[in-house]
Amino acid sequence: MNDRVSLAHGAGGKQTAELIDKVFKAHFSNPLFTADDAAVFPVEAGKMAFSTDGFIVSPAFFPGGNIGKLSICGTVNDLACMGAEPLYLTCAFVIEEGFPMDKLEEVAASMEKTAAEAGVKIVAGDTKVAGKGQVDGLFITTAGIGRIRDGVSTSGAFAKPGDAVIVSGDIGRHGCTILLARDEFGIDAQVTSDCAPLWGTVKAMTDATQDIHVIRDATRGGVGTVLYEVAEQSGAGIRLFAEDIPVQDSVKGVCGMLGLEPLYLACEGRLVIIAPKEHAQELVDVLKQCPYSQDAAIIGEVTGDMPGRVTMVTELGTETILSRPTGELLPRIC
Amino acid sequence: MSKPAERINMGDAKKQAISMIRSYDGPPVRIMEVCGTHTHELFRLGVRGILPEQVTLISGPGCPVCVTPPDFIDAAVWLALEKQVTITTFGDLVRVPGSRDSLASARGKGAKVEVVYSPQDACTYAKEHPEEDVVFLSVGFETTTPSSCLALEQAEREKISNFSLLTANKTMPEAYKMLQGSADIFLYPGHVNAIAGNAVCQQLCRQGISGVVTGFTAAEIVTAIAIALSKFKEGKPFFVNAYPRVVKDEGSPAAQALTDKYLEPCDTIWRGLGEIPGSGLRLKEEYASFDAYRRYAIPKMEGKTSPLCRCGEVLQGKCRPVDCKVFGKGCTPEHPIGACMVSGEGACSAYYQYGGVIK
Amino acid sequence: MCVGLPARVVNVKDGRAVVDASGAQKEISAQLLEDLEPGDYVMIHAGTAIAKIGSDDEEETAGLLDALL
Incomplete structure (x- = not known):
């Protein structure tokens, strides 16, 4: 097989079949992975959750x-x-002509590993090849379906005072990692992305x-954006305690250099959980036992004081409004 | 529910300063923080929440982005679109509105705009892209100007001929004179004094204008306010250096010499304040080849601002952001009309973001 | 107007220094300061070390407030 993806790999002929066999089937193989037009699987009674997300990230490896x-x-x-146990995923690839085959293989291998850890099966896929320059390397879109645990019902609208x-x-490690990996500002720091599959974490919490x-999950806009969304959805206020928010030192250092707020840096493996105070410590204890949440912390409370706003108790003991993010993150120098 | 203040473990100095501020029982006093970074920190820390009623904080003009006039942005956009120049800039300037375009909107029309961390990074960019004409947008006060000069020094030394500066650098002394009367006490910008020294502030004190130079941490800011209030009660003009760990009386002679080598004073327009004689810096004749104005023969720009915007009065402490008709309506951080809404340091942006203060 | 970042000098060579702020490292200009040595603390602005830092802010402010009383 060629060492780079060519337009022929996306033409639907022999080379497409070869690409699918050698890269995707090799990694995603399971009895349900379909060779037909759609995957077929049985469904249990109960509520299902269904979601999709597209991924473009530069650089693709970090x-x-x-x-x-x-x-x-x-x-x-x-x-x-x-509260849904992920069952089945589909994935669609748009690959730039010339993308190295070994890199594609590496991507597929980590998808296999992560899916296995999350207990989810990849059941259908699609591959397109776009001409050089039409996409930036590789775009992936996944969709997934999961069964909601009985008795679990979550929504941003359910946050309540108390x-x-x-x-x-x-917080903020993924955003910081990508910023550093782009190497636009010549800053070095030991930061790795927090990217992790979190069904095990949610399962442990909902067991408790x-x-x-x-x-x-706090993704693109970071924890701050999620909290503003929850405040607006629920009509409650959220009060954070600045000094209780966990931020790795090196992330603080990078934010200091560029004038960025960690609350608005992307995470890819962090949950924001809002629950009655009487369960809070128990949930933190459970989280600390899980592999991706040893630094879990209570960072604030839901109040009836400032509907729709997020406030912050500062190091002076005063309370201020958390400023909202404004579009593109631009480093502030002067 | 515990009161927020009880949860905070504060250092003794902070506690002591806060208690001194809270117990201030002197006459009404207006304190102007000159520096935009102070404006930002005062809001972020919620300092207004500890001030007694008779103490008012006024946000001054010390944000280079806010005082940069629209024709400067127009010139940068013109260079990028008409002369296909690569614009290198601090991130702060990217969204500042010009007469028609900001650099961000010009980017959508094909302008090449590179955000850099420092002027020297801009010079290095020029070195690594010899096929491009690279202009750095040199804004800033005494603190930032030496960094631009270091970039020029690098360009001279390494014979980087595709690099020049579009200057809008400003200096504070004349501005202080213009602002006197706007406030009873100035909180002087610590990092300007770190470069320029304290002589100007000491001179102002002899003329009856009081001030405290301070740093930027919570402890430093509340300490400076505590000192200012305590001295104000004594009724005599004062100057206190409350940031001696960084600010020396003489400032940084090396930085001053560097600035003097490349630049000379000129009259300049401050957005909102108008022309202040002798408060700008331009490249000296012998460095004309590094001067983007001369190199590209930039025509006179329109420099149009919105007639509704009251940034000028805001910058002089004559009105509050909330007194402006477009504040929060037509003018928001996402769609700024005036410069004070663009910069994170701008008074309007700070008011908007922090939405007032909770006591 | 002038965001500053305190950082520790890691090494100095030919007018450039690598500084460290809480584990984030960056090369900056050290041309404005003489006799910089690894371990010194400096204030960084726009990629330039603009001043050496004499002491800690808590310590300094405590001293200033004591002097007032």
């Missing part, structure tokens, strides 16, 4: 993961946040208590 791992985690975590706000770990109001 410390702590790659676009393949990200594409599995993203959809798995979206399902998990609804709830505690928990994050499952230190099903009285959880909100579970959200």
